[in-house]
Amino acid sequence: MFGYGPMLQRxxxxxxDLTRVVIVTCVILFVASLxxxxxxxxxxxxxxxxxxxxxxxxxxxxxxxxxxxxxxxWWTLFTAVFLHGSALHILFNMLFTSRYLPIVVDLFGSVRxxxxxxxxxxxxxxxxxLAGVHLTIGASGAIYGLFAALIVYGRRTGQSQLTGQLWxxxxxxxxxxxxxxxxxNWAHGGGFAAGFIAAEAMRFSHERxxxxxxxxxxxxxxxxxxxxVLSFVFISGMMR
Numbered sequence: 001m002f003g004y005g006p007m008l009q010r011x012x013x014x015x016x017d018l019t020r021v022v023i024v025t026c027v028i029l030f031v032a033s034l035x036x037x038x039x040x041x042x043x044x045x046x047x048x049x050x051x052x053x054x055x056x057x058x059x060x061x062x063x064x065x066x067x068x069x070x071x072x073x074w075w076t077l078f079t080a081v082f083l084h085g086s087a088l089h090i091l092f093n094m095l096f097t098s099r100y101l102p103i104v105v106d107l108f109g110s111v112r113x114x115x116x117x118x119x120x121x122x123x124x125x126x127x128x129x130l131a132g133v134h135l136t137i138g139a140s141g142a143i144y145g146l147f148a149a150l151i152v153y154g155r156r157t158g159q160s161q162l163t164g165q166l167w168x169x170x171x172x173x174x175x176x177x178x179x180x181x182x183x184x185n186w187a188h189g190g191g192f193a194a195g196f197i198a199a200e201a202m203r204f205s206h207e208r209x210x211x212x213x214x215x216x217x218x219x220x221x222x223x224x225x226x227x228x229v230l231s232f233v234f235i236s237g238m239m240r
Contacts, residue, residue, distance in 0.1 A: 022139075064135075075224075111209045116202065120194045124184075128190060
């Protein structure tokens with residue numbers, strides 16, 4: 001049942017740069033979303049719309065929404081984490097990812113960091129969809145989960161100054177989100193909460209990953225990859 005465990009441990013435990021994989025995946029899907037509907041690139045209305053994929057292209061690659069979830073497209077909770085709606089959207093999210101994901105990897109290990117990242121992203125979109133948000137994408141909920149994981153680490157290791165600084169950063173980011181148009185604050189809040197819970201369930205990097213952690217990481221990766229294919233097939237079929 002866990003035959004792929006040693007392989008995952010070898011790849012994610014040191015042979016594979018998780019941060020690079022996440023960023024490259026997001027960039028590839030962003031380029032793909034632009035190529036699926038090139039005409040949408042020229043319909044920008046402002047700075048935040050530069051290189052914005054069309055809604056149709058994003059749906060075909062796995063964007064999520066309350067209606068899609070109700071229709072049974074549950075896998076979009078996973079795929080939407082790696083999709084972005086503009087050049088600035090992916091730029092800022094990848095900057096945060098490149099800054100904080102390596103720290104979480106160092107503290108929790110690559111396997112657990114990936115689980116935290118994905119659980120936070122999925123949890124954020126679940127809350128967002130339950131709140132009735134239409135067509136949402138992006139890694140920001142997962143990034144809030146990374147902040148939550150760092151707060152968990154600081155609290156469990158007795159580093160009150162670290163946790164205080166992180167809480168301050170999170171509060172400022174939340175407030176900033178309410179001032180930015182189109183920001184999905186439901187996903188941010190849900191991602192933070194889900195990331196906090198996931199991090200609390202995890203051990204730190206000095207302890208070897210358990211079989212269930214390896215299995216969960218593999219399952220999350222598999223569902224995401226298969227989910228992109230399923231979205232492309234089903235949404236493309238519905239458009240014919």
